[in-house]
Amino acid sequence: MYKPPQQRSKSRIPTTAPKTSSSQQAQGGFLVQPKGIETTGKQQDAPKYSQEAANHIMAKMLAATAQTSPQPDVEGLGLGQRMIQAPAVVDTLPIQRKLTVGAPGDRYEQEADRMASQVMSMSNNTLQRLLVPKEQTEEKVQTKSLKKSSTVPGLGENTVIQVEAFIKANQYQQAIDAIVSDQAKAGRINMSFLDGGAIYYNSSLAGEGQVNPPGYAGTGKKQKANPSRVEIGSTAFVNGVSLLYSSMMHEYQHVLQFQVSGTSPSKVPGQGLNPGLIHQQEVEAYSWEAIHSKQTGMYSKPTEMQEIWRRLHDEHWVNLSATEKKPLIDIVKRAYKVAQNAVGKKVTLTFNP
Numbered sequence: 001m002y003k004p005p006q007q008r009s010k011s012r013i014p015t016t017a018p019k020t021s022s023s024q025q026a027q028g029g030f031l032v033q034p035k036g037i038e039t040t041g042k043q044q045d046a047p048k049y050s051q052e053a054a055n056h057i058m059a060k061m062l063a064a065t066a067q068t069s070p071q072p073d074v075e076g077l078g079l080g081q082r083m084i085q086a087p088a089v090v091d092t093l094p095i096q097r098k099l100t101v102g103a104p105g106d107r108y109e110q111e112a113d114r115m116a117s118q119v120m121s122m123s124n125n126t127l128q129r130l131l132v133p134k135e136q137t138e139e140k141v142q143t144k145s146l147k148k149s150s151t152v153p154g155l156g157e158n159t160v161i162q163v164e165a166f167i168k169a170n171q172y173q174q175a176i177d178a179i180v181s182d183q184a185k186a187g188r189i190n191m192s193f194l195d196g197g198a199i200y201y202n203s204s205l206a207g208e209g210q211v212n213p214p215g216y217a218g219t220g221k222k223q224k225a226n227p228s229r230v231e232i233g234s235t236a237f238v239n240g241v242s243l244l245y246s247s248m249m250h251e252y253q254h255v256l257q258f259q260v261s262g263t264s265p266s267k268v269p270g271q272g273l274n275p276g277l278i279h280q281q282e283v284e285a286y287s288w289e290a291i292h293s294k295q296t297g298m299y300s301k302p303t304e305m306q307e308i309w310r311r312l313h314d315e316h317w318v319n320l321s322a323t324e325k326k327p328l329i330d331i332v333k334r335a336y337k338v339a340q341n342a343v344g345k346k347v348t349l350t351f352n353p
């Protein structure tokens with residue numbers, strides 16, 4: 001299912017020396033598979049209905065019945081509880097209550113339309129089984145993290161709505177800007193680390209994104225990293241807000257890695273071009289994606305989670321010596337746990353650190 005013929009350039013391009021000019025474009029680099037594409041293909045071992053579909057179904061049903069309900073419920077929960085009485089289902093309702101219904105034509109929306117009409121004609125018992133796959137009821141952590149907001153708890157709800165609209169309208173730069181602005185306000189992105197205080201969409205960039213080591217300015221204690229030019233490619237837009245957000249933050253981890261050692265939060269800081277460091281920094285960036293997948297919403301996309309782990313392990317981790325693995329082993333273990341939980345028990349990830 002993986003390994004589509006398309007190739008993309010690697011996120012962090014190692015083939016040129018750290019640069020001082022942002023106009024210089026690196027060529028080549030490692031080639032890996034696009035992430036996200038495979039989700040349009042067959043689902044392996046996924047519950048019969050995707051999380052998105054289930055969310056939309058619930059949102060639609062709530063909206064539909066709310067019109068006939070004489071007493072609207074403040075939280076929108078009363079209706080759901082009446083419709084689905086099993087305690088296991090109530091546990092998952094907070095996930096669904098705040099979701100907005102997408103515009104017609106949306107892939108998940110179409111799925112939701114079809115499902116909603118089927119669902120309405122089912123008994124409570126059937127409905128319960130449909131909306132609550134086993135893995136989900138067992139995933140208390142997931143429920144807890146998703147309670148906070150919609151499917152992308154790490155972004156403001158308005159930001160998610162805006163970004164969805166921008167992506168739908170192919171306004172990719174605006175989508176990126178909205179996420180940068182949101183995350184800067186939340187203290188998760190330092191805009192002064194970014195060239196021009198922004199992240200740029202590059203339509204000709206194959207893959208999700210790239211950033212080159214920016215070089216340093218100053219010497220001694222005054223030394224600091226130059227701002228990094230981060231570019232996002234069109235592959236980052238193929239699977240909704242979560243993939244875009246996760247991809248942008250992946251690149252931002254490289255920006256942090258390029259900060260001067262001691263001020264960088266990275267376990268493997270530096271702008272070196274030796275393959276060992278580059279693989280280490282990729283392992284760290286993909287680990288971030290797995291560990292923060294509940295924040296980005298990637299956690300509810302098992303195929304993406306499998307792909308994150310595949311890249312982390314197959315493309316980078318296996319290339320590291322024992323010494324190079326050492327500073328990363330803890331975060332890789334954490335990443336494994338989250339990824340394995342996300343893909344569910346039926347799928348065993350290839351490597352257990």
Ligand SMILES: [Zn+2]
Pocket residue numbers: 010011012250251254281282285
């Ligand atoms: Zn990378």
